[in-house]
Amino acid sequence: MFVRDLYKLPVGAPFSGYFVIEHVEIKRHRTGEPFLRLVLSDKTGTFTALWWKPPKDADLSIFRKGDVVFISGSIEYFNGQLQPKLSEIRVASPGEYNPQKFICETKFPIEEQFTVLLEIIDSVENPYLKRLLESFFYDDKFVEKFLKTPAGKTIHHACIGGLLEHTLGVVEICETVSRRYKSIDRDLLITAAILHDVGKVHEYSVGISIDRTTEGILLGHLYMSCEMVAFKIAEIPDFPKSLKTKLLHCILSHHGEYEHGSPKKPKTLEAVTLAYADALDSRVKGFEEFVERELGSGKGWTKRHFAFEVPIFFDGEIKYGEEDGKEESSNL
Numbered sequence: 661m662f663v664r665d666l667y668k669l670p671v672g673a674p675f676s677g678y679f680v681i682e683h684v685e686i687k688r689h690r691t692g693e694p695f696l697r698l699v700l701s702d703k704t705g706t707f708t709a710l711w712w713k714p715p716k717d718a719d720l721s722i723f724r725k726g727d728v729v730f731i732s733g734s735i736e737y738f739n740g741q742l743q744p745k746l747s748e749i750r751v752a753s754p755g756e757y758n759p760q761k762f763i764c765e766t767k768f769p770i771e772e773q774f775t776v777l778l779e780i781i782d783s784v785e786n787p788y789l790k791r792l793l794e795s796f797f798y799d800d801k802f803v804e805k806f807l808k809t810p811a812g813k814t815i816h817h818a819c820i821g822g823l824l825e826h827t828l829g830v831v832e833i834c835e836t837v838s839r840r841y842k843s844i845d846r847d848l849l850i851t852a853a854i855l856h857d858v859g860k861v862h863e864y865s866v867g868i869s870i871d872r873t874t875e876g877i878l879l880g881h882l883y884m885s886c887e888m889v890a891f892k893i894a895e896i897p898d899f900p901k902s903l904k905t906k907l908l909h910c911i912l913s914h915h916g917e918y919e920h921g922s923p924k925k926p927k928t929l930e931a932v933t934l935a936y937a938d939a940l941d942s943r944v945k946g947f948e949e950f951v952e953r954e955l956g957s958g959k960g961w962t963k964r965h966f967a968f969e970v971p972i973f974f975d976g977e978i979k980y981g982e983e984d985g986k987e988e989s990s991n992l
């Protein structure tokens with residue numbers, strides 16, 4: 661049973677299943693008796709659950725963030741939020757559950773998408789930018805990590821290979837815009853698009869579910885991407901200083917607004933284009949993922965979307981797949 665299936669059950673209905681612990685707290689009733697409050701998830705969503713009346717001799721400290729647990733209980737809501745009451749919870753042993761329930765993989769073929777990325781790198785004419793891109797993507801150790809990294813924990817592209825999929829999505833939008841608007845420095849924009857989120861390889865860790873690393877929480881991927889790029893630039897003799905400044909500005913400002921984590925707002929044509937391309941790719945993908953989580957293969961209205969701030973409507977079919985991915989990519 662997936663998280664999204666729980667929302668379809670009526671109040672009081674019994675359920676059971678395997679979920680991963682995102683957060684766990686031992687709390688106390690007014691009487692002093694302990695109970696557990698858990699945030700549980702799988703690849704389709706997250707919910708809060710209460711183990712309201714654990715047996716007196718139960719050791720509540722054995723439950724840890726990242727554990728997969730088997731739970732059973734009944735559907736309850738609190739303040740409009742799903743909050744089931746559990747009658748049973750135990751740590752599951754590996755082999756009992758399918759790990760693919762917890763973390764998904766991009767629907768696009770990773771190897772083929774990576775080949776497309778290499779072709780785009782090959783199309784960059786500026787020798788400094790090309791050398792910079794090669795210093796990342798001809799490095800097997802970095803590539804191995806890059807291909808597995810998600811682009812997010814929950815919001816968009818939260819799956820293995822998500823960073824590659826998102827990067828190609830942003831690159832493709834930038835390519836289209838630069839074909840139309842000739843004032844854009846295409847090589848600078850494409851390089852910035854390819855490198856804008858490379859810091860995510862250190863921001864996220866992938867285990868049974870996706871998590872943010874301490875470094876990711878403390879520094880964030882905008883800074884970490886800049887640091888990685890600046891480090892590689894330092895190894896390239898005579899890399900033009902102004903090109904470095906413009907490239908780092910694109911990366912540092914790609915979230916567009918201070919409140920979205922950018923320490924600088926975009927102030928060049930390439931930086932403005934990148935920020936919109938990044939937002940466009942993540943919003944469209946986030947829309948698709950939200951529809952999939954909320955409606956499954958159904959059609960109609962979802963609940964309120966946290967970013968769009970309205971319920972969203974979809975009566976089509978979410979399409980992925982090799983053929984779609986291949987065709988679109990070959991146009992790059």
Ligand SMILES: [Fe+2]
Nearest residue numbers: 856857881914
């Ligand atoms: Fe980003």
Ligand SMILES: [Fe+2]
Nearest residue numbers: 826856857938
């Ligand atoms: Fe991004």
